[in-house]
Amino acid sequence: MTTATPASPSHPFVARTASTLATLRESGQLKSLQMIEGPMDATIRIRGYGDVACFCSNNYLGLANHPAVVEAAIEGIRRYGAGTASVRFICGTFDCHERLERRIAEFYGLEASYTFTSCWNANEAIFPTLCEPGDMMISDELNHASIIDGIRLATTIKKGLLRTVYRHNDLAALREKLVETRQNKEVTGQIWVITDGVFSMEGDIANLPEMRKLCDEFGAYLVVDDSHGTGVMGATGRGTHEHWNMPGRSIDFVTGTLGKALGGGAGGYIAGSKAGIELLLQRGRPTLFSNALPCTIACSADKAIEIVMREPDRVATLRSNVAYARETIRNVGFEVLNSPTAICPIIVHDTAKAIAMSRRLLELGAFVIGFGYPVVPEGHARLRVQISAAHTKAHLDRLGEGLRVLRREFA
Numbered sequence: 001m002t003t004a005t006p007a008s009p010s011h012p013f014v015a016r017t018a019s020t021l022a023t024l025r026e027s028g029q030l031k032s033l034q035m036i037e038g039p040m041d042a043t044i045r046i047r048g049y050g051d052v053a054c055f056c057s058n059n060y061l062g063l064a065n066h067p068a069v070v071e072a073a074i075e076g077i078r079r080y081g082a083g084t085a086s087v088r089f090i091c092g093t094f095d096c097h098e099r100l101e102r103r104i105a106e107f108y109g110l111e112a113s114y115t116f117t118s119c120w121n122a123n124e125a126i127f128p129t130l131c132e133p134g135d136m137m138i139s140d141e142l143n144h145a146s147i148i149d150g151i152r153l154a155t156t157i158k159k160g161l162l163r164t165v166y167r168h169n170d171l172a173a174l175r176e177k178l179v180e181t182r183q184n185k186e187v188t189g190q191i192w193v194i195t196d197g198v199f200s201m202e203g204d205i206a207n208l209p210e211m212r213k214l215c216d217e218f219g220a221y222l223v224v225d226d227s228h229g230t231g232v233m234g235a236t237g238r239g240t241h242e243h244w245n246m247p248g249r250s251i252d253f254v255t256g257t258l259g260k261a262l263g264g265g266a267g268g269y270i271a272g273s274k275a276g277i278e279l280l281l282q283r284g285r286p287t288l289f290s291n292a293l294p295c296t297i298a299c300s301a302d303k304a305i306e307i308v309m310r311e312p313d314r315v316a317t318l319r320s321n322v323a324y325a326r327e328t329i330r331n332v333g334f335e336v337l338n339s340p341t342a343i344c345p346i347i348v349h350d351t352a353k354a355i356a357m358s359r360r361l362l363e364l365g366a367f368v369i370g371f372g373y374p375v376v377p378e379g380h381a382r383l384r385v386q387i388s389a390a391h392t393k394a395h396l397d398r399l400g401e402g403l404r405v406l407r408r409e410f411a
Contacts, residue, residue, distance in 0.1 A: 028352030029372060034362070039065040040264060042390035049362055053395040055385050056369040057264075060232050060342050061314045062390025063304045064264030073265070076299030084292040089281070092292035100293075100302045104269050107305055108238065109248030112277040115293045116286055119227050119257035119268030123150040125284040126223065126255060126270055127192075133160030134189035136181045138220075140206070142168040143196050147225055151194070162186060168199075171210050178218040191218060197226035197240030198233065201376050201384065203343030205229070208244050208251070221252040227268075231261025232342050237308050237315040243340065252276075258297065263304030265297040318342060318389040321396065325387045328400040333407050336385075344385040346403075348410075354381040357406050364402040 024030040035047040042062065044054045063069050076096060086092035097115060104113040116122045123146040131137060137151050155161050164181075167173040174193065181187050193215050195206040208224065215222045226239040234242025241251055248254070253272035258265055270280060281287055308314065322342050329336045334346045348354050351372025358370035361383075372381035385399065 028355060031355070034367070041065045042388055042392065042395050044367070046362070046367065049365075052362060052365045052367045053391070053398045054367045055387070055391075055395075055399055056367055057386060057388065058228070058260035059264050059388050059390065060261040060318060060386075061237070061304075061308060062388050063261070063307060066263075066304070066307065068307065069263050069300050069304050072303035073296045073300035076296040080295035080299075083294060086292065087290060088287055088292045094292070094295050094298070096295050096298040096302065097292060100298045100305075101269070103302050103305050104271055107309065108251075108254055108271045110251075110254065110271045111274045113269050113271035114277050114280050114287065115258075115298065116268045116270075117290060117293055118259070118266065119225070119255055120146040120149075121286040121290060122255045122268040122270050123147050123225065124153060125150075125280055125286040126253060127151050127154035127194075128157050129280050129284040130253075130276060131158065131161055131192060132189055133158050134187060135161055135192060136184070136187045136189075137161070137163045137192045137194060138174065138177050138181065139163065139165050139194045140168055140196065140199075141165045142199050142202065143194065144200060144225055144227070147194060147196070160186070168202075169204065169206060171207060171214070174211065175214060178214060178220065182218060191215075191220035192223055193220045194223045195225075197224045197229035198341045198343065200228050200343065201345065201371065201382070203337050203339045203341045203345050203384075205233070205240055205243065205339065205341060208241055208246060212246070212250050222250075223253045223255070224251050225255045227255070227257040227260055228341065228343060230256045231308055232315070232318065233340065235315065236312040237261070258293075258301040258304075262308070263297075263301045265300050267293045267297050267301060314389045318387065321389060321391050322387045324393070325385065325391075325396050325399065328396060329385065329403065332400055332403040334403060342387045344387065346383040346385065348381055348383060349379055351378075351381040353410065354383060357383055357410055360406060360409065361402045364398075364405055366399045366402040368399075368402075 036044050037047055038045045040057055040059050043051050045051050084092040101113045127150045131154050151163050155163050164177055166177045181191055198205050229240035231237045233240045255270050258267035326336055336344050354370030354372050358368055361368050368383050368385055370383055
C-alpha cells in the first residue's frame with residue numbers, strides 16, 4: 001500500500017490558496033458557516049446565537065418542518081430503507097418515485113416528469129440530452145449558475161451546438177437574438193429560449209406571456225427554471241406561468257427543485273412532454289450515472305405537493321407577508337425592488353459591508369445573508385431577505401427593528 005505524500009508548501013496550489021483566503025479574510029469577505037441546531041422553521045436555533053428569526057431560507061410555504069411532511073419522510077425510510085443503492089435504470093426506481101413524478105406532472109399540467117438528486121443535476125441533464133448540434137440555446141444573462149453550467153456543458157459535449165445570451169429580461173434584446181439566430185446558417189435545428197421564472201438574486205420575474213409569443217413566432221422551445229417561483233407565484237402556487245394566468249402547457253419544459261417551497265428536503269425535476277422525459281431517461285447522463293432520489297425525500301416531497309394543492313391559503317399568507325415585509329423595509333429607509341416574489345434584495349454594493357451587516361442582524365435576532373462576489377457581480381452586493389408563509393407579524397417586525405439599527409450604524 002502506498003501512502004499519499006502531503007502537499008509541499010512549494011506547490012503552486014498551496015501558495016495561491018493561502019493568498020486567496022488571506023485576501024478574503026483581510027477584506028472582510030470571508031464567509032462563515034452558521035450551525036443550526038434544530039429544524040428549519042420561521043424561528044431557528046443557531047449555535048452561539050440562540051433562537052433567531054430566519055429570513056434567508058427557501059422554506060417559502062413553511063413546509064420544511066410541517067408534521068405531515070416530516071411523518072411522510074419517516075414512513076418513507078421505514079418502508080424503503082436508507083438508500084436506493086442504484087441508478088434508476090438498474091434497480092433504483094421505487095413506486096414512490098412513480099407517485100411523485102405523476103404528482104409533479106399533475107401539479108404543472110404537463111404530460112410527464114422525472115426526478116433528480118438536485119435541480120442542478122436536472123439543469124445539467126436537460127440541455128446536453130435534448131439539444132443537438134445545429135441547435136441554438138438563447139439564455140437570459142442573469143440565469144442561475146446551474147443553467148449557465150448546463151449550457152456550457154452541453155456545448156462542450158456536443159460540438160456544433162450553439163449558445164448565446166440576451167440582456168436580462170429585455171424582450172427587444174431577445175427578439176434581436178432570435179432574428180440573428182434565424183439568419184445564422186450554422187443553426188439548422190431547434191431554437192431553445194431559456195429563463196428563470198423568478199430570478200434568485202434580483203427577485204424579479206420573466207415576462208413569460210411575451211416570451212411565449214416570441215417563441216411561437218420563431219419556432220422556439222421555452223424552458224423555464226421555476227425553482228423560486230414554484231409554491232410562491234400564482235393563486236395556487238403553481239409557479240410563474242400561473243402568475244401570468246398561463247396554463248402549464250404554455251411552457252415546453254419546466255425544471256425545478258424540491259428543496260425550496262416543496263418541503264425543502266432536496267432533489268430536482270424536469271417536467272414536460274412524454275417524449276422529452278423518455279429521452280432523458282434513455283440518454284441523460286445524470287439519470288444513467290447517478291443514484292436515484294432517496295425514497296424518504298420522494299415521500300416527503302409528494303406529501304408537500306399534496307398539501308400545496310389542498311391548501312392554497314398558504315400561498316395567500318405568503319403573499320400577505322411579502323407585502324408587509326416590503327412595506328417594512330421601505331419604511332425603514334432601504335430601497336427594495338417592487339415585485340410579487342418572496343425575494344426582497346437590499347442592495348448595499350460592497351461585499352464586506354453586506355457580510356458585516358448580515359453579521360450584525362444575526363446579533364439582533366434576524367438571520368439574513370449578505371451576498372457578494374462571485375454570487376453576484378462586483379459592486380452589486382446585497383442583503384437578500386426571504387419571506388415565508390410561516391412568518392408571523394412578530395417575526396417581520398423583528399426584521400424591521402434590526403434594519404433600523406443597520407440604518408443608524410451603517411449609514
